[in-house]
Amino acid sequence: MQVAFYAEQLYYLPQYLPVIQALRARGHQVEVMLRFDATVQTLFPDRRIPGLPEVRLVDSTVDAYAQLRRLAPDWAVFGSYLDEKENLAPGTRTALVYHGIGVKNVLFDPRLDRFDLRFVESQRVLDELLERNPALRPKLAxxxxxxxxxxxSREASPASRGEGPTVLYAPTFYPSSLELxxxxxxxxLPGARWIVKPHFFSWTIDKYAAQRRRLRAWAEQPNVEVLGAQHYNLVPLMARADVLVSDASSALFEFAxxxxxxVWCRFQKLRWNYRGLFSWRLKDRIDPQTHRYEAIASCIDRASQLPGALEALLRQPYHPSEEREDLVEYLIGQRDGRVSERIVDQLEQRSG
Incomplete structure (x- = not known):
């Protein structure tokens, strides 16, 4: 079986990497394509992508589809929408391994229904998809x-035992807590080491210049490590951290x-066209029922509450409540290190 992956954005790759490894372990052919736009070229001028020694760098999505047609794999795997203007070889089927989780409504965009197979992470997403469109059931796994x-797949424990705590701050790009x-x-937090991992777009999109100014100021401070856009994978950082601080991002649920x-920062910097009469835009972007999931975190409404929240969480060994564990299971699904194996199982079973 031949499987091709297309990453339109660099930050789609961490979701693909375990699946690529599982496919290769079973002897399947794997091709990985990454859109090598001007930003990624600046980050990796030697054209070497960390964690991916073998990758095809394509100029654009149009170029990616052209190469996929020539390659004609059994499966083409994407991290977001299919391009409605493009097509693939007749024998190629499409699969979605979506690049994130969380509370953004994009998870339920009808454009994501076009795939032959969609891998779903949790019961929460499965329930919502089927409520919106029961006909999707045969396409969902x-x-x-x-x-x-x-x-x-291994015992992962924070590296800071015996030292000061490591705090990972991983905000999304919009709406974000970063500027507040x-x-x-x-x-x-006296004695703490901070790792700041902003979203890729905070570094690369012009309108987030204020975020970049704040990030560069933090980078000058002792015990603060601010990571650039070339650090696209949050997973190794989560392994090092004792506590996560974030906002309405996938990172919240992943770390939980x-x-x-x-710590869930409920404060966020909103542009004028997302406030007042235009607040409907925020509701379209973020699940208005977000409060249903707040039990996974210690929630704060102002930045001034952050030191107290961190001190309370780090004062003694952390033991999540049964309610929190049930909620995390509902939101993120099985946590057994074998998700990529189940994805490969499905690809194999549906290739007959």
Whole structure:
């Protein structure tokens, strides 16, 4: 069986990597394509992508589809929408391994219904998809969230035992808490080491210049490590962290799956066209029932509450409640390090 993966964005790759490894372990042919746009060229001028020694760098999505047609794999795997203007070879079927989880409504965009097979991470997403369109059932496979497999296939424990705590701050790009965070991170929690991993778009999109100014100021502070856009994979960072701070991002749910403490920043910087009369745009972007999932975290409404929240969570060994564990299972699915194996099983079974 031949399987091709197309990553339109660099940050889709962490979701693919465990599946690629599982496919190759079973002897299947794998091709990986990454859109090598101007931003990625700047990040990797030597054309070497960390974690992917063999990757086809394509100029555009049009180029990717052209190469997929020539390659004619059994399966073409995507991390987001299919391009409605493009087509594939007659024998190629399409599969979706979506690049994120969380509370953004894009998960339920009808354009994602066009795939021959969609891998679903959790019961929550499966229930919602079937409620919206019961006819999708034959196309859906409940497997879990493949990105986290490396953290459950071995004992992963924070590296800071015996030292000060490691705090991972991983905000999304919009709406984000980043610009409302304290200007001084290094003194916020005495003895702590901070790792700041912003979203790829915070570094690469012009309108987030204010976020970049804040990030560069933090980078000058002691005990604060600010990672650039070339650090596309959050998984190794989660393995190092004792606690995560984030906003309405996939990172919240991913880290909660590790049975470690999470601080959810409910404060966010909104542009004028997302406030007042235009607040409907925020509701379209973020699930308005987000509050249903807040039990996974310690929630704060102002940046000034962050030191107290961190101190409370780190004061003693963390033991998640049964309610939190049930909710995480509902949101992120099985946590057994075998999600990528179940994905390969499905691809094999449906290739007959």
């Amino acid at each position: 409940l497997v879990g969230f493949a990105k986290l497999d490396p953290l459950f 965070m304290p200007r001084q991170l290094s003194t916020l 799956a590790l049975r470690r403490p999470v």
